[in-house]
Structures are given as structure tokens and as C-alpha cells.
Amino acid sequence: MTPMLPAVPPSARSITGVADDLLGAVTGTGSSLPRVRSAVLVVVDGLGMAQLRAHAGHARCLAAATARGDVAYSVFPSTTAAALTSLLTGVAPGTHGLVGYRVLDRERRRLVNQLSGWEHERIDAAQWQREPTIFERATAAGHPAFAVGLAAYAHSGFSSATLRGARFESEKSAAERVERAIQLADENDGALVYCYLPEADKAGHKHGVDSGEWVAALEEIDAALSVALPADVGMLVTADHGMIDVPRHRHLIIEEGDPMLAGVTHIGGEPRMLHVYLDAAARTDEATAVWRAGTGAAADVHTRDEAIATGMFGTSVTPEASSRIGDLLVAARGTWALYDGTDADQTSQGMIGQHGSLTPEELRVPYTRLGAFAAR
Incomplete structure (x- = not known):
């Protein structure tokens, strides 16, 4: 799509x-x-x-x-x-x-709220x-x-x-x-x-x-x-x-073993807009295709290069900002929200009103x- x-x-x-x-x-x-x-x-x-x-x-x-x-x-x-x-x-x-709610500090390989x-x-x-x-x-x-x-x-x-x-x-x-x-x-x-x-x-x-x-x-x-x-x-x-408002039946939960998680090291952002970080840039094309197929009509999936080129983060992006942007950006459509089912912290699944997309x-x-x- x-x-x-x-x-x-x-x-x-x-x-x-x-x-x-x-x-x-x-x-x-x-x-x-x-x-x-x-x-x-x-x-x-x-x-x-x-x-x-x-x-x-x-x-x-x-x-x-x-x-x-x-x-x-x-x-x-x-x-x-x-x-x-x-x-x-x-x-x-x-x-x-x-550039988001939770982003990756690549030097320390940790998500920062x-x-x-x-x-x-x-x-x-x-x-x-x-x-x-x-x-x-x-x-x-x-x-x-x-x-x-x-x-x-x-x-x-x-x-x-x-x-x-x-x-x-x-x-x-x-x-x-x-x-x-x-x-x-x-x-x-x-x-x-x-x-x-x-x-x-x-x-x-x-x-x-x-x-x-x-x-x-x-x-x-x-x-x-x-x-x-x-x-x-x-x-x-x-x-x-x-x-x-995001109803419960519009929660797309990505569980352990899902093909979308192959090569993924961290998932940041928030349920209406995920930053997906990969273990290697060479995986980007394959991962993009898998995520687009896996999310279907629930979300739009962009690569970092696409997002920067189309000005989604503004007309210019600093090297520091670029390093914090996910290899993939997954922006929810309609009233959908996407959740990392492997994340121990599931408090966001209790939120009704959401934003980010x-x-x-x-x-x-x-x-x-x-x-x-x-x-x-």
C-alpha cells in the first residue's frame, strides 16, 4: 500500500x-x-x-x-x-x-523518554x-x-x-x-x-x-x-x-515471533507513531515491505530517508536528529494504534485518547x- x-x-x-x-x-x-x-x-x-x-x-x-x-x-x-x-x-x-516520545540514543543503545x-x-x-x-x-x-x-x-x-x-x-x-x-x-x-x-x-x-x-x-x-x-x-x-480516541478493537499488537520483529533492536515513539530501529541498515528495504504487509490499512510505513526527503520532520534535519529517527516510521491511520507486545511496560494500552500521527x-x-x- x-x-x-x-x-x-x-x-x-x-x-x-x-x-x-x-x-x-x-x-x-x-x-x-x-x-x-x-x-x-x-x-x-x-x-x-x-x-x-x-x-x-x-x-x-x-x-x-x-x-x-x-x-x-x-x-x-x-x-x-x-x-x-x-x-x-x-x-x-x-x-x-x-523527534518523538521515546527515541534511541544510539551511542548508549537505549531508548530515552x-x-x-x-x-x-x-x-x-x-x-x-x-x-x-x-x-x-x-x-x-x-x-x-x-x-x-x-x-x-x-x-x-x-x-x-x-x-x-x-x-x-x-x-x-x-x-x-x-x-x-x-x-x-x-x-x-x-x-x-x-x-x-x-x-x-x-x-x-x-x-x-x-x-x-x-x-x-x-x-x-x-x-x-x-x-x-x-x-x-x-x-x-x-x-x-x-x-x-482509539477503541480496543483497533489495537494492533505485534507479538513475539511476528515477522515484523525480525532484525528489530528497539521500538520507540508511541502507539500512534512508532520509531522502529533495525540492527542493520541493509535490512531497511526488506523490513519496510514486511511492515507494510503486516500493518495493512492500519498504518503508513516510511523509511527514515523517505521521511527526511519529504520534509516530514521539517525542511532540514540535523545529524543529531537524524540519528534519533527510526529506520522505519510507522504512522497509524484512522483510529488505529500499534503496540509492541514484547515490551514489559504495557501501560499505554490503557490509554483511550491518543496522538502522534x-x-x-x-x-x-x-x-x-x-x-x-x-x-x-
Whole structure:
């Protein structure tokens, strides 16, 4: 089966442009957003445009402020490690190097969890992710930068890779985080303030995006964003990716002895987008054919060279990023998810809401302007 690529319009807005949009707004050098005294970036983890539209009645503030064309496209893979880093650096995964949820450190021949494995694997964030963050760029231009999130993220390796240059402050609830972000923007002229809301993503993974728990999380977020902003402070609300519910009967589990596992040393990524690492590059053609036959209509299988050549990881890919990309990339179609049945950790099989692949539900996210950014 011929692999399919997403039909992303050439002129489509990408989440990689958010950093430049916001910096331009506070420095007065941009054209995408009006100049403001200070700017707030709110990232609602996991909130795709499809989910927002489907549940518009539970998000009246966001839905009313989000016009039909207020859309941005996530990156590939559409997973938090890759996409949030792209949002906060302004470059694609092929440049910043966080090319998936779990990727292979080839020097040590170990998979590294790009969200929570930094400390355990002793990864130096400054070396692994070398691109300047939006916060470093802001402070270099003389603008104060802040990040407001949960206390658990304050000193994580992933935060070190993505929030460098920002002063971190923690608040418990979504409402408290938004309130503090607005307060920092108001009290610090020229400030760039980031506010992270993971509630919808967490509820979606555990219960699904059509669950009562997910709707409750969306309502909490919408209420938090319904507060008034100072007249000269702009707020941009977006997401790193969307989400899709995967039913149990759409689990493709690759068990021990399956021909697809021949020559495979590691399987990284996540169920909606696997990185498959082989013991020898010479196996690539044979393995590609076997994986395409084995996954059938459930997934598209690309080689690393194909993925790089077609720009799936961005227009350029660094040697470091290339070394972390699987020899094969297996992107789930529709509502499928693929699991390594030989992996001792099967916790991901309990997830309902998932992401990482190339469907519109995963790629299309809101680009909502509030406060001084709102269209007039």
C-alpha cells in the first residue's frame, strides 16, 4: 500500500511560527499580531480544533473567539515532546532534535523518554536540545520572560530543554495559572508569559475526548480563560496537538515471533507513531515491505530517508536528529494504534485518547486571539 502524507495546505499556519508571532508582538517588529504591551501564550495540551468544535457548547469563550480560519498545524510526530518544543523554539523537530516520545540514543543503545527520562538517562538538556527558546530570545532582546505551570515540571529535564530563559512559577489549578500569567504580563511591561494547561490532555488519555471527564476539564479551562485582560495585553491560545480516541478493537499488537520483529533492536515513539530501529541498515528495504504487509490499512510505513526527503520532520534535519529517527516510521491511520507486545511496560494500552500521527484531529489546533490580540 502506498504511504499517505497529510494534505496540509502550503500556506497553512504552523505552530512553529507562534514564537515569532509573539516576539514580533512585544517588540513591534511582527506583522501577524498587533503590537501589545505584554503577551501571554496559553498552551492547552491536547486540544485539537476538531475537539473544540465538537464540544463548543462546553467552551463558549474559546469557541466564540475562534473563527473558522483560526487554525494552526502541529508538527510530525504530533506528540508533546516534539510539538511543544517546536512551539517554544520556533523550529521543526528535525532541527531541535526531539523527534518523538521515546527515541534511541544510539551511542548508549537505549531508548530515552523525551518527557520524563532525562534525569534517569542523565541527558544534558543543553546539549540534546541546542536551539534557543522563545524565552532566551525574548530576554536577549530586553524583555522579561516567565513560564507558569505545575510545580512538578519546575525542574524537569524537559523543562530545561524548552523553558530556558524563563522564570518559572507554579500554581495548582488552571484558573490560578491563567490568573498568575495575566498578572505577570500586567506587572512587567514588554513581558512574554507562557501558561501551560495539561488538564485536557490528561483527561483525554485516561477517559477519551468524548468522556464526561474530558468535557469537565474543557469547561474548567474555558472558565479560566473567560477572565478580562488588561486592554494592552494580548493572549494567544493554542495547543501542541489534538487527540483521537482509539477503541480496543483497533489495537494492533505485534507479538513475539511476528515477522515484523525480525532484525528489530528497539521500538520507540508511541502507539500512534512508532520509531522502529533495525540492527542493520541493509535490512531497511526488506523490513519496510514486511511492515507494510503486516500493518495493512492500519498504518503508513516510511523509511527514515523517505521521511527526511519529504520534509516530514521539517525542511532540514540535523545529524543529531537524524540519528534519533527510526529506520522505519510507522504512522497509524484512522483510529488505529500499534503496540509492541514484547515490551514489559504495557501501560499505554490503557490509554483511550491518543496522538502522534497525521490525522486532521491530531494536526489541526486552535490559534485563538484574546485581549489585545482579538480581531477588531
